Amino acid sequence: MMDDTLLGQSGAGEVKSRPETTFRAAVVQAAPVAFDLEATLEKAGRLVGEAAATGAELVVFPEAFFGGYPRGITFGAAVGSRTPEGREWFRRYWASSVDVPGPAVERIGAMTRRHRIHLVAGVIERDGGTLYCCVLFFGPDGSLLGKHRKLMPTAAERLVWGFGDGSTMPVLETSIGRIGAVICWENYMPLMRMAMYSKGVQLYCAPTADARDTWISTMRHVACEGRCFVLSANQFARRRDYPADYPIDEDDPEAVLCRGGSVIVSPLGELLAGPAFGEETILSAEIDLDEIARGKYDFDVVGHYSRPDVFRLYVDESPKPPVTRG
Numbered sequence: 507m508m509d510d511t512l513l514g515q516s517g518a519g520e521v522k523s524r525p526e527t528t529f530r531a532a533v534v535q536a537a538p539v540a541f542d543l544e545a546t547l548e549k550a551g552r553l554v555g556e557a558a559a560t561g562a563e564l565v566v567f568p569e570a571f572f573g574g575y576p577r578g579i580t581f582g583a584a585v586g587s588r589t590p591e592g593r594e595w596f597r598r599y600w601a602s603s604v605d606v607p608g609p610a611v612e613r614i615g616a617m618t619r620r621h622r623i624h625l626v627a628g629v630i631e632r633d634g635g636t637l638y639c640c641v642l643f644f645g646p647d648g649s650l651l652g653k654h655r656k657l658m659p660t661a662a663e664r665l666v667w668g669f670g671d672g673s674t675m676p677v678l679e680t681s682i683g684r685i686g687a688v689i690c691w692e693n694y695m696p697l698m699r700m701a702m703y704s705k706g707v708q709l710y711c712a713p714t715a716d717a718r719d720t721w722i723s724t725m726r727h728v729a730c731e732g733r734c735f736v737l738s739a740n741q742f743a744r745r746r747d748y749p750a751d752y753p754i755d756e757d758d759p760e761a762v763l764c765r766g767g768s769v770i771v772s773p774l775g776e777l778l779a780g781p782a783f784g785e786e787t788i789l790s791a792e793i794d795l796d797e798i799a800r801g802k803y804d805f806d807v808v809g810h811y812s813r814p815d816v817f818r819l820y821v822d823e824s825p826k827p828p829v830t831r832g
Contacts, residue, residue, distance in 0.1 A: 529682050531709070531735070532562035532790040535768040535782055537743035540574040540752070543602045547572070547613050550627075553788070558621035560790040563646075563682055566626045568739040568768075569690050569713040570639055572610065573603040573630025575741060576666065577715070577763050578754040583665055595753070596666060603632040606642065611650060619648030624680060626687055628713040628739075631655070636668040641687040641713060643678055652676040656689045657698065673825035677705035683795050687711040693724055701821045703732045704808045708798055712738040717765045722781050729771040733801035735793055742766040742786045773801035 534553050539545035550572070557565040569575060576599060582592015604610045606629070618625045625644040630637050631653075639656040655670025675698075677686040686707040692698055693712055702710065710732060712725060717740055729736040745752075746759035756763070762784070769780035770791045778791035805811050 527795040529563045529793055530561040530790055531564040531566070531737055531770065531793050532557040532560050532788050533566045533737050533739040533768045533770060533779070534568065534571075534788050535740060535742050535766045536568070536571075536786045537741045537747040537764070538571050538574050540576075540748045541598050541602045542749075543573065543604070543610060546574070547610060550614070551617050554617045554621060554623070554625070557788050557790070558623050560788065562623060562790050564624045564626070564685070564709060564737070564793075566711050566713065566737045566739045567628055568741045569628040569715045570630050571628045571713075571741070572614070573632075573637075574599070575715050575743075575764075577743065577748075578756075579752065580662075581665055591753070599630075599666065600632060600635075600637060603630040603637055606631045606633075606640070606653060607650065611642065614642070615644055615648035615650060618644040618646060622646040624682060624685065626685065626711045626713070626737075628689070630667075633668075637666055638670060639663070639667045639689060640670075640674075641689060641711065643676070643685060643687070645680065651678050651680070654687050654689070657692055658695065660691045671826040672821060672823040675701060675821075675823060677702060677707045683708040683793075685709045685711065687713065690714040690716055693728060697819055699728065699732065700807070700819050703734075704819075704821075707732065707734050708795060709793070710734045710736045712736055714738055714740045714767075715764065716740065717767045717783075719767075721767055722769060725769055725771050726775040726777070729773055730775040730805075731807060733773045733798055733805060733807070735773060735798075736769075736771040738770075739768050740764065740766050742784070773798050 582589030627642050629640045629642050631640040641654045643651040645651050653674050655674045657670045659667040677684050686702050725736050725738050741764045743764040745756050745761040765783050767781045770778045779789035
């Protein structure tokens with residue numbers, strides 16, 4: 507680390523303190539109580555308290571924690587047909603999702619205010635009759651700072667989740683750094699990553715549902731490429747975290763449906779915490795934002811290592827409402 511002070515003349519011989527660049531961050535690896543928003547909010551309150559007890563000022567929850575990740579379910583769909591049972595499961599999923607803004611968002615905000623933390627949380631947002639996989643950002647005063655809707659649901663996720671647009675791709679300036687989020691396999695979209703790097707993201711949050719070994723190498727690559735801290739939170743979920751009548755071919759309540767793999771990575775790709783597998787846990791690590799500048803000394807993908815004379819990226823961040831009124 508650098509010296510604790512920097513020299514500057516604001517008075518005769520006065521030495522000014524250098525702004526603090528270090529803090530602690532945590533990622534939560536746990537499952538919600540699927541299809542039960544009230545029970546999930548209760549569990550989240552406990553987990554937020556445990557994460558804050560590590561000294562963390564930033565806490566990241568997994569993809570679809572609030573609202574649930576419907577792993578393994580078909581919703582009764584085949585090409586050309588849907589079943590009444592599948593429609594009922596969608597109704598139950600819709601009923602356990604989150605209005606933004608709304609009462610659940612207020613309760614999550616109260617958790618962050620109680621513990622004075624920044625929170626990045628995976629949420630299934632309910633907007634009319636459509637569900638969206640989102641990340642919500644909260645400040646330590648409990649305020650909702652912003653939202654990112656997943657641009658590209660993966661595979662069968664498209665059956666139950668709508669598509670976001672470019673209007674919800676924020677990188678938020680906060681007291682602990684510039685925070686952004688890219689959800690699960692959006693991280694395999696190189697142009698999206700480039701858009702986030704161009705906004706100066708420092709705390710790159712990657713809530714996910716991917717527990718493959720390859721996910722860890724992806725997170726290390728993103729950290730190296732963007733010269734940013736990467737914080738990825740995944741669920742550790744067992745069969746018993748889902749309703750007893752959940753229609754999948756697994757009856758053992760202890761069977762693991764998602765093994766985790768949460769991780770915190772430095773701007774040079776070093777593993778600061780994790781990966782953690784096979785347990786509900788909270789990982790934490792010290793973040794020193796000065797490491798970002800040290801990393802960009804030899805590689806800045808949107809600066810001295812770019813070639814705008816050869817490659818250009820156009821990003822449309824305008825909202826795309828289905829109906830526009832004059």
